[in-house]
Amino acid sequence: MSLLTPKIFPSLPDISQLSTEHAVLETEDLNVFYQGRPVLENISLRIPKRRITALIGPSGCGKSTLLRCFNRMNDLNDDCRMEGAVRLLGQDIYRPEQDVVALRRQVGMVFQRPNPFPKSVYDNVVYGLRLLGINDRRLLDEAAERALRAAALWHEVKDRLKENAFRLSNGQQQRLTIARAIAIEPEVLLLDEPTSALDPITTLTIEELMSSLKNQFTLVLVTHNMQQAARVSDYTAFLHQGRLVEYTATDRLFTSPAQRKTEEYITGRLR
Numbered sequence: 001m002s003l004l005t006p007k008i009f010p011s012l013p014d015i016s017q018l019s020t021e022h023a024v025l026e027t028e029d030l031n032v033f034y035q036g037r038p039v040l041e042n043i044s045l046r047i048p049k050r051r052i053t054a055l056i057g058p059s060g061c062g063k064s065t066l067l068r069c070f071n072r073m074n075d076l077n078d079d080c081r082m083e084g085a086v087r088l089l090g091q092d093i094y095r096p097e098q099d100v101v102a103l104r105r106q107v108g109m110v111f112q113r114p115n116p117f118p119k120s121v122y123d124n125v126v127y128g129l130r131l132l133g134i135n136d137r138r139l140l141d142e143a144a145e146r147a148l149r150a151a152a153l154w155h156e157v158k159d160r161l162k163e164n165a166f167r168l169s170n171g172q173q174q175r176l177t178i179a180r181a182i183a184i185e186p187e188v189l190l191l192d193e194p195t196s197a198l199d200p201i202t203t204l205t206i207e208e209l210m211s212s213l214k215n216q217f218t219l220v221l222v223t224h225n226m227q228q229a230a231r232v233s234d235y236t237a238f239l240h241q242g243r244l245v246e247y248t249a250t251d252r253l254f255t256s257p258a259q260r261k262t263e264e265y266i267t268g269r270l271r
């Protein structure tokens, strides 16, 4: 091996060898159609526990659609039809008896634009807990502090808990929506381009935050920013025109991709 060969193939386990028991989420032969048109074809993948998995690929390749399959957000769209299986901790989440509210409690979601509720910082963070019927002030206070600390926001807002969330900066609002999502301790956090509306410095704050969260949660991150995927994720899945082209350890995908399409994409020759 030449000295110039980058250090690759880190100690992360080969994702193709990940057993069903170690997968938090799993899709099997997943097909999704919008008005009969296929937008995801035969996607089979396993998302490892307490890691960050990035979904990358050109705009329109199906990243958001795939992410929404993980908490049944596509159910809200009558034009959308799905075939195949999606499992959370081994259970098919599309089985008839699945409680969708309970599912979304386990699989939280953060969107591109920060979307705090028009309430105080505190009321935003404890929103989900109150929906769960928790009203004990001490429990709520503790949970709020824990979630805000985990979201790297506590020091900035601990004296502003009663202020309206809209008065926070954009980056603070995005961390607040992350705090709100993790306050109810989901199994998985889905993030759909969570930094694309933010400036570069704020983006780094959120990236550091994501890295710290993987000690507690499984993260699935959609990003069109390849540098971001390379910086924060452990595994990367590259999608192109609704198909899963390559899914492997992030270092490997970016330094020695197995597929020519992946190489074309990461070198900017594929749109």
Ligand SMILES: Nc1ncnc2c1ncn2[C@@H]1O[C@H](COP(=O)(O)OP(=O)(O)O)[C@@H](O)[C@H]1O
Binding pocket: 034, 035, 039, 057, 058, 059, 060, 061, 062, 063, 064, 065, 066, 077, 079
């Ligand atoms: N609600 C919808 N109705 C019909 N087509 C949609 C809808 N949402 C997305 N699509 C189409 O599905 C494909 C995948 O979209 P999407 O998952 O949003 O891609 P990405 O997130 O990778 O940009 C695109 O062709 C898009 O136009």
Ligand SMILES: [Mg+2]
Binding pocket: 063, 064, 065, 222
């Ligand atoms: Mg998208």
